[in-house]
Every structure is written in C-alpha cells, then in structure tokens.
Amino acid sequence: MxxxxxxxxxxxxxxxxxxxxxxxxxxxxxxxxxxxxxxxxxxxxxxxxxxxxxxxxxxxxxxxxxxDNGENKHNEGSSCCSFAPQKPVVIPKDIQADGIYYCPMYCEGDKIYHKSGNCPVCGMNLEKKPTM
Missing domain, CATH: 3.30.70.100 (Alpha-Beta Plaits)
Known part of the structure; x- marks a missing residue:
C-alpha cells in the first residue's frame, strides 16, 4: 500500500x-x-x-x-527545527578563516570545524567560512 x-x-x-x-x-x-x-x-x-x-x-x-488529501500546500510560517539560525558565526580572531567550516543552521551556535563534512547534529553540509 x-x-x-x-x-x-x-x-x-x-x-x-x-x-x-x-x-x-x-x-x-x-x-x-x-x-x-x-x-x-x-x-x-x-x-x-x-x-x-x-x-x-x-x-x-x-x-x-x-x-494528504491532495492539497499539497506549503506550511507557510512554520518554523524549522529547534536549531534554526540564531546568530552569525563568530570566528575567533586568532584563527585564520582558511579551512574553517560551520553549520549553516547554527545547530551548535558558533561552533566551527576544521574540515568539511556534515553537521553532527542536523546532517547539513558544513559551509566553508569565506576568506577576505
């Protein structure tokens, strides 16, 4: 079925x-x-x-x-998971931005990672912090 x-x-x-x-x-x-x-x-x-x-x-x-009764309407105004973005990523000044990754959902706040991969909380692809 x-x-x-x-x-x-x-x-x-x-x-x-x-x-x-x-x-x-x-x-x-x-x-x-x-x-x-x-x-x-x-x-x-x-x-x-x-x-x-x-x-x-x-x-x-x-x-x-x-x-689903065939309506297929998107849930407007629904909030995402409990780890929705709260604040921007803050990279400590003593760490260079090359090779620093963060979760775009900010699941763990401003936690950073030093290699690419998936977020251990939500599974999203980690994003590379842009270099300036």
Whole structure:
C-alpha cells in the first residue's frame, strides 16, 4: 500500500533527512520525504496507524504528520527545527578563516570545524567560512 502524508514543521533538508530516517526506522515501511511540497510518500507492507508515525516524528522533534488529501500546500510560517539560525558565526580572531567550516543552521551556535563534512547534529553540509 502506498500513502501520502503532509509533514508539518519541516523547512530544511536537515529536517527532511531526519524525518525520512525516522519513518524508515519503522518496521515494514519504505518512506520517501520531499521538502517542497513537505510530503512523505510511504509504502507499507501492512497498514500502520498515523498515530504510530506521529510517535516516531515526535521522538525526533516538533514535526507533525497527517494524511494528504491532495492539497499539497506549503506550511507557510512554520518554523524549522529547534536549531534554526540564531546568530552569525563568530570566528575567533586568532584563527585564520582558511579551512574553517560551520553549520549553516547554527545547530551548535558558533561552533566551527576544521574540515568539511556534515553537521553532527542536523546532517547539513558544513559551509566553508569565506576568506577576505
């Protein structure tokens, strides 16, 4: 069985990845989540209640899931994950900007990394701090 669900509270690719991973962690589910529109397409071996899907999403953040009635409207005004940008990255003056990376979602505030990769909190690609 294939069903579509609206996802609330998701506005970044980090959220999308976390939601997809959580849904795919439920036995008997193959989920594909898209960001725009915020929809989860779930193939199930047997029917799984929406409440069980919601429990999996509630465990990872402030996300909601509900049956998609074909509306596919984007959730205007919804906030992203709990680690939405708060302030710009501050690089200590004694560190040169070459080879310094940061999470564009500012998950860990102004934490910096000295090599590229993915944020350990949200999974977003780390961005290189521009050199001047």
């Amino acid at each position: 294939k069903h579509s669900y609206k996802i609330g509270g998701m506005t970044c690719d980090g959220c999308r990845g976390r939601i997809e991973k959580a849904l795919n962690g439920i036995n008997g589910i193959d989920a594909v989540v898209t960001l725009n529109p915020p929809i989860a397409t779930i193939t199930m071996e047997k029917h799984i209640a929406t409440e069980q899907l919601q429990e999996a999403l509630s465990a990872i953040g402030n996300y909601t899931i509900s049956p």
